[in-house]
Amino acid sequence: MSFLLHRAKEFSGPAPESVLxxxxxxxxxxxxxxxxxxxxxxxxKRKNGEARLVIxxxxxxxxxxxxxxxxxxxxxxIVSVFELQEVDKKRPIRAFVQVLQPGxxxxxxxQAVIDDEDCVNDKSLKIIFxxxxxxxxxxxxxxxxxxxxxxxxFRRFTDHRPIYILFNPWCEEDLVYLKNESERQEYVLNxxxxxxxxxxxxVKPLGWxxxxxxxxxxxxxxxxxxxxxxxxxxxPILVARHLAMIVRGIMEGRWGxxxxxxxxxxxxxxxLDILEKYYKSKKPVKYAQCWVYAALEVTICRCLGLPCRAVxxxxxxxxxxxxMTIDYIVDEKGRTIEMSEDYNGAIAVWNFHAxxxxxxxxxxxxxxxxxxxxxxxxxxxxxxxxxxIKRGEIEKNYDCADIYAxxxxxxxxxxxxxxxxxxKLLKKDINQVGQKISTKAIGKNTFExxxxxxNYKYAESSPEERASVEKVLLQRELESDIARxxxxxxxxxxxxxxxxxxxxxxxxxxxxxxxxxxxxxxxHQKTYELTAILRVNTAMYTGHIIxxxxxxxxxxxxxxxxxxxxxxxICWQDYGHKLSDLGTLQIMCFVPVKCxxxxxxxxxxxxxxxxxIVIKLENEKDPLVVKKPVLATACFTNPLPVCLKNxxxxxxxxxxxxxxxxxxxxxxxxxxxxxxxxxxxxESEGAMTIIVKxxxxxxxxxxxxxxxxxxxAKCSMETNYV
Numbered sequence: 001m002s003f004l005l006h007r008a009k010e011f012s013g014p015a016p017e018s019v020l021x022x023x024x025x026x027x028x029x030x031x032x033x034x035x036x037x038x039x040x041x042x043x044x045k046r047k048n049g050e051a052r053l054v055i056x057x058x059x060x061x062x063x064x065x066x067x068x069x070x071x072x073x074x075x076x077x078i079v080s081v082f083e084l085q086e087v088d089k090k091r092p093i094r095a096f097v098q099v100l101q102p103g104x105x106x107x108x109x110x111q112a113v114i115d116d117e118d119c120v121n122d123k124s125l126k127i128i129f130x131x132x133x134x135x136x137x138x139x140x141x142x143x144x145x146x147x148x149x150x151x152x153x154f155r156r157f158t159d160h161r162p163i164y165i166l167f168n169p170w171c172e173e174d175l176v177y178l179k180n181e182s183e184r185q186e187y188v189l190n191x192x193x194x195x196x197x198x199x200x201x202x203v204k205p206l207g208w209x210x211x212x213x214x215x216x217x218x219x220x221x222x223x224x225x226x227x228x229x230x231x232x233x234x235x236p237i238l239v240a241r242h243l244a245m246i247v248r249g250i251m252e253g254r255w256g257x258x259x260x261x262x263x264x265x266x267x268x269x270x271x272l273d274i275l276e277k278y279y280k281s282k283k284p285v286k287y288a289q290c291w292v293y294a295a296l297e298v299t300i301c302r303c304l305g306l307p308c309r310a311v312x313x314x315x316x317x318x319x320x321x322x323x324m325t326i327d328y329i330v331d332e333k334g335r336t337i338e339m340s341e342d343y344n345g346a347i348a349v350w351n352f353h354a355x356x357x358x359x360x361x362x363x364x365x366x367x368x369x370x371x372x373x374x375x376x377x378x379x380x381x382x383x384x385x386x387x388x389i390k391r392g393e394i395e396k397n398y399d400c401a402d403i404y405a406x407x408x409x410x411x412x413x414x415x416x417x418x419x420x421x422x423x424k425l426l427k428k429d430i431n432q433v434g435q436k437i438s439t440k441a442i443g444k445n446t447f448e449x450x451x452x453x454x455n456y457k458y459a460e461s462s463p464e465e466r467a468s469v470e471k472v473l474l475q476r477e478l479e480s481d482i483a484r485x486x487x488x489x490x491x492x493x494x495x496x497x498x499x500x501x502x503x504x505x506x507x508x509x510x511x512x513x514x515x516x517x518x519x520x521x522x523x524h525q526k527t528y529e530l531t532a533i534l535r536v537n538t539a540m541y542t543g544h545i546i547x548x549x550x551x552x553x554x555x556x557x558x559x560x561x562x563x564x565x566x567x568x569x570i571c572w573q574d575y576g577h578k579l580s581d582l583g584t585l586q587i588m589c590f591v592p593v594k595c596x597x598x599x600x601x602x603x604x605x606x607x608x609x610x611x612x613i614v615i616k617l618e619n620e621k622d623p624l625v626v627k628k629p630v631l632a633t634a635c636f637t638n639p640l641p642v643c644l645k646n647x648x649x650x651x652x653x654x655x656x657x658x659x660x661x662x663x664x665x666x667x668x669x670x671x672x673x674x675x676x677x678x679x680x681x682x683e684s685e686g687a688m689t690i691i692v693k694x695x696x697x698x699x700x701x702x703x704x705x706x707x708x709x710x711x712x713a714k715c716s717m718e719t720n721y722v
Contacts, residue, residue, distance in 0.1 A: 020076045020146040021068035022157040027053040032061045037189065040213040043164065052161060054218070056168035056305055058133030062115065065125045065144070073101060073114075077147050080112055080129070085139040085162050086222075087230035093136060099127055109135060133173035136233035137166055137304060138222055164218060167236060167305030175361045176236050178307050186442045187307035187359065192653060192689040193298065194447050194705070195291045195354055196312040196438045197541075197582065200506055204612050205440075205447065207691035207705030208295045208310075209270035209652050212303040217272065220279040221303045224250070236306055236360045240375055240383045241398060243300055247293050247377035250278050254287035255540055262286025266581040266701045269652045269693050270659070271299035293377035294354035301375075307359035309439050311374075311452070315605075316353035317433040318543075319405035323482035324394075324472045326405065326433055328413045329423070334533055334590025334601065337416055349433065351541040351584055351605045353406060357439070358383060365396055372455070374403050386455050392468035394475060404472060407434035408457045408465070412486055413601045423482075425489045427601045430469070431460045447707060494598040496523040497558070501589050501602045509583055509608040509699075510640040512571040517589055519565075521558040528558045529594040532566040538578040539586040539605070547578040549585070572641050581700040583608035611636040613692045613704025617680075624682050626713040634692045634704065635675035644668040644696045649676045653691040653705065668696075682710040 029051060033039030038054040045051060055061045078099035083092055095110045102116030109132030114125065131140075139162035147154035169178040169188055178184050191212055194205035211217060224246055225233055232238040251274060258264045265288050268274060274296065277285050288296075294310045301308035317326040326348045329337045355376040362369040362385055373383035381399035388394075389408075394401035411433055413426040437456055441448040458465035476483040498520040507513045515534050521527075536549040552568045575585060584605055591600040617624075618631040634651070638644050647664035662676040674694065682688055688710045694702040 016148070016151050016153055019148055019151070019153060019155050020071065020078075021155055022065050022144055022146065023068055024066035025157075025159060026064035026066070027163075028062045028064060029053060035059070036061065037170070038166075040189070040191075041164075041218060042213060042215050043218055052164060054164040054166065055131070056166050056170065057131045057135050057137065058168045058171035058174050060111075060128045060130045063127050063129060065127065067123045067125060070123055071125045075148050075150065077149060078112075078125075078127075079145045079147075080127075081143040081145065082110065082131075082140045082163075083143070084136055084230055084233075085141050086226075087138075091230070093230050095132075095135070097129070108132075131165055133168065133171050134175075134234050135165065136230055137239070138225065138230075138233055139163070140165055164222075169305060169307050169359070175363065176306055176359060177361075178359050182442050183359075184307065186440075187309050188302050188305060190302075192691070193295075193310060193440050195294060195310045196314075196449060197291060197352055197354075198607050198609070199314045199352070199436045199438075200607060200609060201449075202506070203607075203609055204704060205449070206291060206703050207269065207447070207653070207689065208298075209272070209689075209691060210295065210299045210302060211270055211272040212299045214272050215276070216279055217275055217299065217303055220275045221300050223279070224300065236358070237362065237364060237383060239304070240301075240306065240358050240360070240373065243297065244375040244377055244382045245380040247296055247300070248380065249284060250274070250296060251288035251292060252284040252286050253289065253293075253378070255289060255542055255544065258287055264581060264700075265289035265292050266695075268292055268295075269650065269691055269703075271296055273659075275299070290350075290378045291354040294356050297356040297375055297377050301356070301358055308375075309357050310354060311357055312352050312354045312438045313407055313456075314352050314435040314437070315432050316350040317405045317407070317409040317411075318348055318350060319402065319409060320348065321480060321482050322476065323480040323486070324401070324405055324409055324469075324476045325482060325486055326409045326411045327482055328411070328601075328603065329416050330413060330426075330590070330601075331416065331418075332592075334535070334588055349411065349543055349605075351539075351543070351582075351607070353378070355381075355403075357386065369396070376403065376406075390456055390458065390468070392471045394472050401472070405433075407437065408469060409433050410469060410486075412482075413603075414482075415599065423485065424597075425485070425491060426599050428486075428491050430466075447705065492597045492599070494593060494596060494600075496521055496526060497528060497593065497598075497600070498522060499589075499591065499600045499602070501587070501604065503606070506607050506609055507585075508639060509610050510572050510576075512569065515568040515570065515587055515589075517566040517591070518563060519556065519558055519591070520563045521560055523560050525560055527560060528596075529555070530558065530591050531555050531594070533588075533590040534566060534568040535588040535590075536568065536570055536575070537586045537588070538575055538580065539584050540580050541582050541584050541605075543586070543605075545586065546580060549575045549578065576640070576642070576698070579608070583610060583701070610699070610702050611639055613694060613702060615690050615692060615704055615706040624680075624688065624708050624710045626682050626685050626710055628713065629679050629681050631677055632680045632690065633675055633677045634694075635673055636694070636702065636704075638668050638670060638672050638674055640698055641670055642698055643670065644674065644698055647674060647696040648694070649678070650693045650695075651678050651690065652693070653689040682708075685710045685712040 036055045041054045043052045080097040082095040097110040097112040099112040111130040144157040145154045167176045168174045196205040228242045357372040369385035372386045375382040384400045384403050388396040411429040414423045437453040438449045441450040500518040533553045535551040538546040556564045587604040589602040616633045649662045651660040668674050688708045691705045
């Protein structure tokens with residue numbers, strides 16, 4: 001039976017024997033779970049009396065009382081007392097709820113009415129409770145008092161097992177109400193997803209198992225609300241702000257080499273492993289980077305009923321100067337300079353940056369700002385209205401200025417003269433920052449990319465977009481020297497010379513390639529002299545340089561109507577031993593043109609494309625069936641010009657209850673197939689995802705996933721495989 005029974009603990013106050021006793025309580029788990037869409041929580045499925053009721057605020061739920069005698073509506077009174085658990089005992093939050101007769105309505109936030117469909121039957125009473133749509137989320141304890149109208153004494157039934165009450169995106173009065181059912185299914189109930197790390201359609205995103213319904217996750221997440229005043233837990237704005245700031249306490253960030261006590265960010269592929277470790281130790285888990293924080297926030301928010309999705313911003317700005325521009329400060333050779341906190345041009349742009357959006361009404365800002373709000377756990381930003389960001393309203397709560405710079409700041413190159421201590425504007429790029437802002441498209445069995453760039457910014461270079469940028473710069477003009485200089489200086493131009501740098505964006509990892517600068521002189525009369533510097537570095541995706549790969553510097557004379565080229569050849573041996581796990585190369589082209597004020601500057605992040613893991617089933621034609629084992633194989637071809645050593649596959653997702661780790665018995669030769677087989681046992685019907693990650697000494701961060709549909713087992717199959 002899918003209900004809870006609890007023996008009464010009677011209040012020993014002065015109560016006549018005739019006062020109604022509550023003997024047992026049935027929390028109607030199956031019925032309430034279906035109606036509240038909470039039946040997926042493992043808390044609802046525990047055995048041996050350990051199951052707990054999980055419901056959503058603002059929505060009725062049923063409780064069936066087993067009584068010592070038949071209920072007498074003319075004489076018996078019932079009052080329920082709900083109390084928020086694990087909060088400041090000096091300031092308890094309680095709700096006193098009078099149980100009313102069918103058709104009656106209370107003026108209080110909570111409602112309790114006897115079910116008129118099953119009013120009284122054989123010493124039992126079914127009550128429909130409705131928690132207010134604006135109550136604090138968390139664990140609530142319930143006491144039920146009974147008394148007679150003609151006496152003063154009462155009896156108290158105390159249940160020490162809490163009821164978990166969450167936000168409710170299905171309730172129109174809840175501030176997190178989300179109208180579209182397919183969006184609620186995706187942003188609240190979907191327990192797998194993906195996060196983009198490379199803007200290329202040739203590379204699949206990183207698959208992630210959010211696991212928001214698993215085991216201890218809900219208890220762990222509610223513990224994270226410690227430090228937030230109990231009364232503030234009713235407000236999704238304040239809850240979201242708290243969650244944005246505390247995720248760095250769950251995992252320690254590390255953007256360099258890891259020590260022996262931690263795992264690199266590329267190791268993780270699900271939230272359950274992280275949160276179990278944190279809940280057990282209450283110490284930050286090592287280590288995370290932005291996409292791990294974003295994945296954790298999805299788990300935490302969806303677990304609490306707060307609609308949430310992960311978002312990736314490509315070419316993401318970092319305004320370290322508070323200028324609302326992304327400033328590269330370079331020397332006469334085009335090398336970035338770290339000067340001071342006020343003028344720091346060392347790390348300005350991340351190759352990508354992941355954050356979250358949560359859906360809610362912004363009663364603090366006004367209805368114009370309802371909808372998606374940015375949470376950036378890496379920096380502790382938000383919630384920031386996406387509408388306000390697009391409009392350039394950087395003064396709006398919370399942290400809109402920082403996120404505006406991430407998606408729409410202009411990139412600016414300044415040359416610093418150490419002797420005169422002056423800055424010279426070399427170049428401005430108004431179209432680079434904030435590209436292909438991406439999130440997973442809606443659909444349980446869909447891992448397609450949805451482009452939401454135009455939610456954050458007007459079309460690049462449009463009058464509206466330029467007006468938005470100018471508005472935010474003017475707000476910074478008095479606070480920032482760089483903002484003031486940028487507004488008042490003009491970019492040097494050269495109408496005769498045309499520069500072209502290749503390749504851009506993508507190169508297959510392990511393959512040799514060449515950086516080629518082409519300079520065309522379109523003048524019919526003038527000859528130009530220049531010094532072309534090409535430099536390639538390995539870098540973190542954050543822009544931090546790991547090491548220099550190769551550099552060339554050539555003087556060129558470009559005669560009228562001629563073209564010259566500068567070439568820099570790169571091979572695996574040049575960069576392979578210096579790569580980060582994500583495999584990013586940084587290209588810098590710096591070309592001062594002599595006897596002019598013009599310097600050509602071009603900065604590119606080169607994405608090294610890794611192979612996608614292909615996942616195959618033993619028999620692709622046969623459908624997957626619940627509890628029926630099937631053999632799957634993950635494979636790809638070694639793209640490197642070296643052997644792969646200490647190879648390992650890790651398999652995750654909704655296929656099996658625990659992760660599978662498969663170590664390959666031997667090295668993989670150049671051009672050889674990297675493959676491993678593993679069992680798949682679907683746990684339930686519907687959509688299922690297999691997520692696979694591969695690593696070895698020479699190649700890390702190779703990922704793959706595949707979605708399947710699982711059919712229900714027939715009776716004979718259930719007999720064979722349960």
